[in-house]
Amino acid sequence: MAEAFTKSMARNIFYGGSAFFFLLFLALTFDTMGQLPNRDNRAALEGELGPVIAQGKALWENNDCIGCHTLLGEGAYFAPELGNVYKRFGNSTDAIKGFILSRPKDGIPGRRSMPQFNFNDEELTAIAEFLKYVSEINTANWPPNIQG
């Protein structure tokens, strides 16, 4: 490092650079917020089923589904991706409900198994509608195929 490069120059690069790139990040965030309404399927949240989807998300969170599954690629890698499960199950909320309902309460010997959460029909509907809503977010064609 040349002698000409002083500590105060390094400090100025740090403060100036960080401030500049943070402001740029805020600007990009602002622009993203403007574009999200065309991509994030908020129409579903604002529609008739909005409260049902909200209930579904609360159930998703209160049962820590993310602790095994991924949703749009984020979460745990122990169980299948669910961001596109609605499409994988043939665009059927009934298939999702049926799957959750049919989990054996003592698991499957030797294999990974989803717990039996004993949801009632209203809750099952809420979760299925939540997953349907997520599947209709514009994710730039991710995942690459139906397998998630």
Place this chain on the structure above:
Amino acid sequence: MKYQSQSVAKLYFIAAIALFAAQILFGLIIGLQYVMGDFLFPEIPFNVARMVHTNALIVWLLMAFMGAAYYLVPEEAETELFAPWLATLMFWIFLVAAALTVAGYLLVPYATLAELTMNKLLPTMGREFLEQPTITKLGIVIVALAFLFNIGMTILKGRKTVVNLVLLLGLVGLAVFFLFAFYNPTNVVMDKFFWWWTVHLWVEGVWELILGAILAFVLIKTTGVDREVIEKWLYIIIAMTLITGIIGTGHHYFWIGTPEYWQWWGSIFSAMEPIPFFMMTVFAFNMVNKRRREHPNKAAILWALGTAVMAFLGAGVWGFLHTLSPVNYYTHGTQITAAHGHMAFYGAYVMISLTMISYAMPLLRGRNAANPAKSQVVEMWSFWLMTVSIVFITLFLTGAGILQSYLQRMGENPQSFMAVQDQIALFYWLREIAGVVFLIGLLLYIASFFVGQNEPEAAAAD
């Protein structure tokens, strides 16, 4: 130890190591559940064990960072801690809150825990890494504010060094960006977008400032190299960290519903994220080569150099491996992510914590500079066992991830998630074996605190 109040750090370090042990134990449990799906089911389902694994990691690193701050800030500021009693009180509050939270995870179903802690009033639970009940999150905020107040007042009344200021900046950022943990809209895209403001801007932002400050401190102490030189390096490294890392957040925005331009911003800036880590490696080796004295604590220097190398490999190289959007399209959310996560966290944050503990603990226990040679030998064995096994864990998970990406997302006939998992089980078994070796390394590490304590402490060679 120059200042009496530095001794509060000891509590934090001991608790950090205990939580580290818990983290590894639960890591082994979930590793086994990958290959023996019904292991401990339904008593400890995978998600519960994973929460303990990841949350224990976060809490013990925070404990270690706090301990490090309580140790190094008085020494840098050349004054006693502003309120040592407050540091002790916050320690116990933090520890009890953490213990109760873990007990909650293990003893009741997560949904019951959410109900008991009235998650309804301010829902924040059930999101990866932020699974803590809202009441625990509020506790974290209180502890963080009291901690910042204490550290800030100490720096204010004492000498203001670059190490202190960078550390303080990192800690303020840590507190500020944690506030986004309380924002949880129903809109999944918004939820995820701002969730990363805590998760990425911590791990690839402010935590790196903390890392840099601690590393600079330990190098100043153990090499005797001029402070001016080290501080200049520190500024350049953290400048590059934030310049690349802030927009680098974009590599998490590829597939969650945000505009496609993030694929460009995220790819370009995160491709530069290895630079500060590479500089850190050059820095650490340079300083140790230019050292003006032989410090008797060889173990601490080993940890410091190890941090620089492993952080570069794990956070830098393994991050770069899947950070370009065309690659990430196929690897996002596979075992590649897990491989990167393991080596990055160990290399950057686990190792810097152990560096600090290795440097400070002998002094906190009343020695002049270092542990006896015998104890250092055991500690260095633990360094190599843990470090080599994390390399193997990373390699095995990378193998699993490459196969998984190919079979599930790229081949002629993409197969289902579970079908693919069966085919890569061998890698999971190998990972588990490497995990057992890691545990042995950790047990040796803990043993090093008890070995050879009655022998005279190591002296410098010159």
